Amino acid sequence: xxxxxxxxxxxxxxxxxxxxxxxxxxxxxxxxxxxxxxxxxxxxxxxxxxxxxxxxxxxxxxxxxxxxxxxxxxxxxxxxxxxxxxxxxxxxxxxxxxxxxxxxxxxxxxxxxxxxxxxxxxxxxxxxxxxxxxxxxxxxxxxxxxxxxxxxxxx
Amino acid sequence: xxxxxxxxxxxxxxxxxxxxxxxxxxxxxxxxxxxxxxxxxxxxxxxxxxxxxxxxxxxxxxxxxxxxxxxxxxxxxxxxxxxxxxxxxxxxxxxxxxxxxxxxxxxxxxxxxxxxxxxxxxxxxxxxxxxxxxxxxxxxxxxxxxxxxxxxxxxxxxxxxxxxxxxxxxxxxxxxxxxxxxxxxxxxxxxxxxxxxxxxxxxxxxxxxxxxxxxxxxxxxxxxxxxxxxxxxxxxxxxxxxxxxxxxxxxxxxxxxxx
Amino acid sequence: xxxxxxxxxxxxxxxxxxxxxxxxxxxxxxxxxxxxxxxxxxxxxxxxxxxxxxxxxxxxxxxxxxxxxxxxxxxxxxxxxxxxxxxxxxxxxxxxxxxxxxxxxx
Numbered sequence: 155x156x157x158x159x160x161x162x163x164x165x166x167x168x169x170x171x172x173x174x175x176x177x178x179x180x181x182x183x184x185x186x187x188x189x190x191x192x193x194x195x196x197x198x199x200x201x202x203x204x205x206x207x208x209x210x211x212x213x214x215x216x217x218x219x220x221x222x223x224x225x226x227x228x229x230x231x232x233x234x235x236x237x238x239x240x241x242x243x244x245x246x247x248x249x250x251x252x253x254x255x256x257x258x259x260x261x262x263x264x265x266x267x268x269x270x271x272x273x274x275x276x277x278x279x280x281x282x283x284x285x286x287x288x289x290x291x292x293x294x295x296x297x298x299x300x301x302x303x304x305x306x307x308x309x
Numbered sequence: 310x311x312x313x314x315x316x317x318x319x320x321x322x323x324x325x326x327x328x329x330x331x332x333x334x335x336x337x338x339x340x341x342x343x344x345x346x347x348x349x350x351x352x353x354x355x356x357x358x359x360x361x362x363x364x365x366x367x368x369x370x371x372x373x374x375x376x377x378x379x380x381x382x383x384x385x386x387x388x389x390x391x392x393x394x395x396x397x398x399x400x401x402x403x404x405x406x407x408x409x410x411x412x413x414x415x416x417x418x419x420x421x422x423x424x425x426x427x428x429x430x431x432x433x434x435x436x437x438x439x440x441x442x443x444x445x446x447x448x449x450x451x452x453x454x455x456x457x458x459x460x461x462x463x464x465x466x467x468x469x470x471x472x473x474x475x476x477x478x479x480x481x482x483x484x485x486x487x488x489x490x491x492x493x494x495x496x497x498x499x500x501x502x503x504x505x506x507x508x509x510x511x512x513x514x515x516x517x518x519x520x521x522x523x524x525x526x527x528x529x530x531x532x533x534x535x536x537x538x539x540x541x542x543x544x545x546x547x548x549x550x551x552x553x554x555x556x557x558x559x560x561x562x563x564x565x566x567x568x
Numbered sequence: 569x570x571x572x573x574x575x576x577x578x579x580x581x582x583x584x585x586x587x588x589x590x591x592x593x594x595x596x597x598x599x600x601x602x603x604x605x606x607x608x609x610x611x612x613x614x615x616x617x618x619x620x621x622x623x624x625x626x627x628x629x630x631x632x633x634x635x636x637x638x639x640x641x642x643x644x645x646x647x648x649x650x651x652x653x654x655x656x657x658x659x660x661x662x663x664x665x666x667x668x669x670x671x672x673x674x
Binding site: 222234251252256268269274 | 585586600621624628633635636641642644645647648
């Protein structure tokens with residue numbers, strides 16, 4: 155016979171101690187980026203050229219159970235021919251310590267504008283991908299992922 | 310507000326197992342046994358089952374290399390174990406009559422190193438020991454854990470069971486309270502697993518590395534704010550054996566991916 | 569060598585777009601984590617990945633600290649001619665890891 159009463163009694167202790175854990179684990183090691191940092195990083199890369207929110211699809215799981223390794227896939231609507239191809243895709247975060255996650259450089263040999271990797275996400279956020287085409291035009295897309303907190307955070 | 314967050318993250322729902330025919334209440338009925346795999350998100354499951362993308366295979370590759378090539382004068386593992394070690398990991402931890410000790414797979418590999426290869430044992434969590442243990446265990450992937458408890462092993466099983474049932478740490482929680490009584494329920498963002506070691510050494514997203522079952526046990530102890538035991542501690546060995554008996558019949562998944 | 573896993577089809581039809589995967593064992597230590605004594609763990613990351621076919625660049629990537637440990641990268645290539653693909657990872661200090669794979673285009 156399991157003793158539910160005893161288990162419930164410890165729940166209060168978990169709540170108290172767990173509260174401490176949440177507070178500690180949410181203390182930033184260094185300041186997180188915000189939307190303004192993302193925009194600054196984007197300007198550093200592409201200047202003030204106009205960006206159209208089209209043609210770029212960012213695929214991320216709706217929920218990530220651990221922010222250390224989240225599968226990311228980006229695809230861009232492009233024929234990928236010798237004179238019309240995606241030159242670069244930049245992955246940007248509005249919440250990580252650094253807003254620039256990575257850059258992919260494609261060539262006409264790439265054949266298909268689709269790239270996948272695994273990224274770190276320090277919390278729930280919308281990851282943005284900006285694609286620069288061979289004609290210099292810029293396109294963007296973004297997707298939000300909820301990053302959940304693990305049960306027992308080992309500090 | 311904070312209080313509400315904690316409360317909602319800690320919804321404990323009553324366990325759902327029958328204990329009728331089970332003399333050991335910490336044992337989960339065979340038909341309810343579920344690997345940690347079934348408590349992962351689809352994306353993490355895919356990472357495990359994709360034998361290219363599963364990062365733990367980077368260590369399995371190194372293990373294969375260590376197994377087949379000797380880096381010094383000592384004979385390579387493969388010079389004796391010509392056909393590999395298929396099925397061996399499913400029987401560990403095992404009591405070794407000759408030496409009179411209980412050995413986990415890591416311990417058995419180190420016994421080979423010291424007795425047959427004239428080498429110093431590899432340290433716990435060293436890259437070499439993790440790699441070769443993962444390589445050997447991977448050869449049993451898909452085979453059910455098959456532990457037969459002999460008379461000599463019973464005291465170790467009892468000791469491991471005792472650890473499993475004992476409340477510890479600031480949270481005053483036993484392994485049993487989460488992993489037998491509340492598996493399948495939510496603890497913050499996680500679904501509580503049944504606490505089986507059938508995927509270890511495993512790649513944990515948390516570690517961003519492969520690690521041993523004892524590292525996992527140390528993290529569990531730390532998680533309930535208890536002082537973890539040192540690597541290789543006889544009590545952890547006994548816990549490993551108890552966990553294996555508790556997981557009897559579950560398939561080996563090494564190298565698994567876990568949260 | 570161990571520590572690198574490559575997935576490249578051995579053969580491809582001319583003009584076919586093939587999927588290529590490359591995995592490197594590397595901690596990608598961000599430089600933002602602290603050890604058990606509160607000390608900052610220094611940054612140690614791969615900063616550049618390149619793949620070329622007999623010297624012609626097919627794909628490259630710049631990695632920053634938010635690329636996950638043991639970086640995996642999946643990209644594509646239009647198979648135009650047979651050759652040797654060279655995969656090269658360079659870390660922040662200029663150290664290089666590399667491996668090759670052949671592809672036969674028919």
